[in-house]
Amino acid sequence: MQPQIHAASVPVFKQMLGALSEVLAKAEAHATARNIEPAALLQARLFPDMFALVRQVQVACDFAAGVSARLAGAEVPSYEATEQSFADLQTRIAKTLAFIEGLDAAQFAEAATREIVIRPGTPKERSFAGQAYLLHYGLPQFFFHVATAYGLMRHNGVEVGKKDYMGTY
Secondary structure (H helix, E strand, O other), X not given: OOOHHHHOOHHHHHHHHHHHHHHHHHHHHHHHHOOOOHHHHHOOOOOOOOOOHHHHHHHHHHHHHHHHHHXXXXXXXXXXXXXXXXXXXXXXXXXXXXXHHOOOHHHHXXXXXXEEEEXXXXXXXXXXXXXXXXXXXXXXXXXXXXXXXXXXXXXXXXXXXXXXXXXXX
């Protein structure tokens, strides 16, 4: 039996990143079909003080990889935020999926009680038990950025609905 923390994290990240990938594919097709410069969607924001689509996707990927790594007791991968196109974002998602799929469920055996420290050595340092980290910090952060990316595309006329947000489950 796979550890519960693995079951509550990696498959969820995989489902939602797969859905995000499909939403981005629809956004790219939308831009092409309507002669919209891709940057108009890639740099779209819901409000000036919020991240643009590109950054929303990067951060969602970073949370999926970082949360999974910390829970598994693995090194957190570091990816430079250099994406500027839909293809770049698809590569970022694929790289993230490959990383989390490479984590063995057995690595999560002690994840519920593993101490997770975020922002170590800074005034914002915070320590969690693994279960609280996943359920009260990691998943909400991840979903916020995925939902915001979806909302940005929907707001900009990309024909997506709840099924697109949810993906295959």
